[in-house]
Amino acid sequence: MKNQVLLSIASTLLVVASCKSDVTDEATPTGSTSTSPVETNQPNTTYTPAFAGQTRAAGVRSTTSYESTVLTTALRSPWGITSLPDGRLLITEKAGTMRIATTTGQLGQPITGIPTVNAAGQGGLLGVRVDPAFATNRTIYWVFSESGTDGNLTAVAKGQLSQDEARIEGVTVIYRALPAYRGTAHYGGRIVIDQAGNLLISTGERSDLATRPQAQSLSSGLGKIVRITKEGNPTSGNPLAGQAGARPELYTYGHRNPQGLALHPVTGDLWQSEHGPRGGDELNHIQPGANYGWPTITYGLEYSGSRVGDGIQQREGLQQPVYYWDPVVSPSGMTFYSSDRIPEWKNNLFIGSLSGMHIARLVIENNRVVGEERLLAAESQRFRDVTQGIDGALYAITDEGRLYRIDKR
Template sequence: MRTIALLSVATVIFVACQSNSPDHASTPDEHQDSTLSPVETKKPNTTYKPAFEGQTRIAGVRTKAGLDVKVVAEGLRNPWGMVNLPDGRILITEKGGTMRIVSTSGQLSAPITGLPPVNDSGQGGLLDVAIDPDFSQNRLVYWSFSQNVPPGTLTALGKGKLSADEQRIEGAAVIYQAKPAFNSSLHYGSRLEWDKQGNLFMSTGERSDIVSRPQAQQLNSALGKVLHLTKDGKPVAGNPFMNKDGALPEIYSYGHRNVQGLATHPETGDLWEIEFGPRGGDEVNRIQAGKDYGWPEITYGLEYSGERIGKAITQKEGMEQPVYYWDPVVSPSGAVFYSGNMFPEWKNNLFIGALSGMHIVRLVIKDNKVVGEERLLEDMKNRIRDVLQGPDGSLYAITDGGNGKLLQIRSK
């Protein structure tokens, strides 16, 4: 493993990374060494006001511990999602339709094949991955991907068994399709997250187009949703719209734009969601069953053209407010709550990969509110696609692109 020269975060200068990046905030907790200025310094895209104090541009915080950052592996082809295997290795998806395993020593396996064809144009391809809670016994793997389904494409969920030689997926099957299919190569979502009962949360995007966008609000469509599915891809009993006429029973929450982050709080068990905004308005939400999260009726962002969206409102009765938002955006992707012992000061903090932001977001959360924000690895200038906590309490990240890297962050 090659060590990267990295300044201790205690000495990192908090500077904006990129024109379409980051964010800020306003008052850290008792575990932090100081209250700093918000990490975002760029002018917001809008003049919209937050609904409550600390909803955006919260005060900055700094990690006290020194950070040791290593490149564990490189040469990944557009990596997208990753998951820990029981023996400490990491299974990683590649957007083109294969998976790879990275050993604890950093060795990269040959591509794992046998998955259904993916449409990897635009934002599509092989997306997130999860292993069965009983993987040690059944070797079952689940993955989300963009599938060709005339007249377009959709986000699908696959399931199969990792072969004993780890070279292929056996018995691959598509167990769920987020319909309707739509002719777009954008906004597929999609993250996978287990609940405590062994069911899967799966997120989708609303496919971006002005025509498909309203379906985020429609309960007869799986676009722009957080879904709750069994291991067989069926609706989970007790889902909030199970007995509602005209509604898909797999829907758990709705009104989402493009959800690429799902994470479970280690103490409360709450599901948190992170989604892309347009020009401004990236969001962090605490998901509650049956709730409407507003897109495209309310937003803290603008069209990419600079035009206002819809009625240009940020609040509406019956629609949830984001716990936190960014303007300008950081382009948030994979996320994880920290529960390890290597960094005690990070306990229960939320970590998010930032693509256009080119850093890892650290959010300090107290009583379901963000009270501090930090940017990690800014100086490395990498688009961070996903983050993962290792068994030893280190933090892993994968970088986006044709020569993707697996990074490991440990305490010095």
């Protein structure tokens, strides 16, 4: 069934469960903004942003009538989603399975042959991408939490999907973010493939005070974005490879728990989202070799309410986030919208929000966030990942097992 609702600045009201909802507002001109940010709750801190618009940007609302459809509720803790060349969707489930879904919501059987994952805590089968030449080589790349004798770590594997789509064959683990640690949090876990065919992977700093400083260590693979070849080797020309003691695969460092990576469809630039502690979730425009500051600078607090380290937000040589959230929304998987189906969304960034229970739409101009909208906020779902399908629609998965299609009505 379909229900008509009005978009508000604070959220997009949509019907729940397995029905469609339409959104329209004929009175609002395309690209209009409001002086009222979408966030209305008090921040955790009194920290001062480094520049205007770094947090609580003006609210915007879509004027195009669109609908969201729940395609299935039968997924089990899905974590990553990407498109196959024929338009179907490949989805990872946290416990260690992959599923193929059609764009009408039909689910295939669990795909076997995947190495065992450690699904405790925040671990499991995480981000996934298919090779640009998948139609001929059938290669899939994925990130997962792997257990070893020294602890757990973020690992990357690849393999080929069998012709009957029942299993992954020829599996090889091509990268491990060392050192391992006996914890089950902050694995990072997203993966994208850049225009040159290299893999970019986000790794977490594993959360605990014992490992947190490794985000600043160039000899550690924790709290980083790494860039490797499809064989798992450091990419030639990586920006930190020449520094003494630096791991050659490092691309950037100073990250906490980066669960979002996306490439801009026009510039090819890499953008990243990461979880802050109590406040201080970040959106970063990634610059090769840069230090993004954690735990030296942050706009968040410890969960106890105390300051992190020296309680500073700026330091020379450390990158500022393009945008931050306080209170947190827990940004996870994200994608840029490149379709012409909804022109006002062109090149906007869409981010799944976990604790925020919505999809954040960010309007970005000159590498700054100039508008924010909250989509599907009435659904009460933890949005884990969102991708643009081959058909130009957005597809999103939630921790509760839903697969959504969001498209022009």
